[in-house]
Amino acid sequence: MRIDSSTARSRELGGELRRIRLASGKLACDVARDLGWSTSKVSRGETGQRGMSQVDLAMLLAKCDADPDDIRRLLELHADLDNGYWVRPVGGVMNPALRSLITQENTACALTNVELQVIPGLAQTEDYARALFHEVGTLDEDAIEAAVQTRMERQNLFSHRRRDRPRTLFYIHEQALRLPVGSHQVMRDQMLHLLLLGNLDFCTIRVVPVSAGARGTFVGPFLLFEYVEHNPVVYVDIKTAAVFLERKEDVATYRQALGRLGAVSLSEGQSRELLAALASEYDLPGDDDDDRPDG
Structure with a gap:
């Protein structure tokens, strides 16, 4: 299959252009005609396959x-360079x-999602996410609720209503499963x-066990x-900040890391057994919320 030459940046820019055009109720052919362009110029711009000058974009x-x-925002996005390292600000x-x-x-x-310290955002329960944002302590209550809502909406990616759900592999370190976030109930529900x-x-x-060491x-x-x-x-x-890496040598480095991580991780079955055991430990009657399974 032919791989196109678009980048993460150009595809995001194109997707935004399509969203804005659709919201305006205009057809691509009508926009192209009004601007004196071919329809394919608009279409390829919306799929990120064709570059567009800043003047054309405006x-x-x-x-x-x-x-x-x-x-x-989109003019700023357009100004970013496609050099294999795309840095996006956080805040x-x-x-x-x-x-x-x-x-x-x-x-x-x-x-494929690798997490060492906390449960991956795409796999968090609402209560776990809320407790995590509270404990980090950098957001006020309104911002926490907005952040939790956004995180839950991201998980629509896994909705049964989607026909194109991505094949997903989580590598979660055992220490993330044992790190106390919220109450015993929050942690039990997260394991379940x-x-x-x-x-x-x-x-x-797949769980990366503590026994794997460094x-x-x-x-x-x-x-x-x-x-x-x-x-x-x-x-x-x-x-x-967040960095999107697209150079072949950089991607290959992370693929090699996944290979090494897979070699020391528990199997799917072993991971399920550990998650079930932790859920039971968090569910032990009479334990205080401050008590956690300590391995």
């Missing part, structure tokens, strides 16, 4: 009656990095949620996105 956005904030509930992450999640045919998620035919959960912690948290017609993308969160 004309297209104006023709589709785009909001001034959208125009500013606020719906920040540029999160917006770009959601775009990749919803266009990938497969994703992981058990249910891992039983879905498109989802696999071999299970040599690589930080990241996501690998794979697509039907595009090159793979690696997403790395460095707290103050």
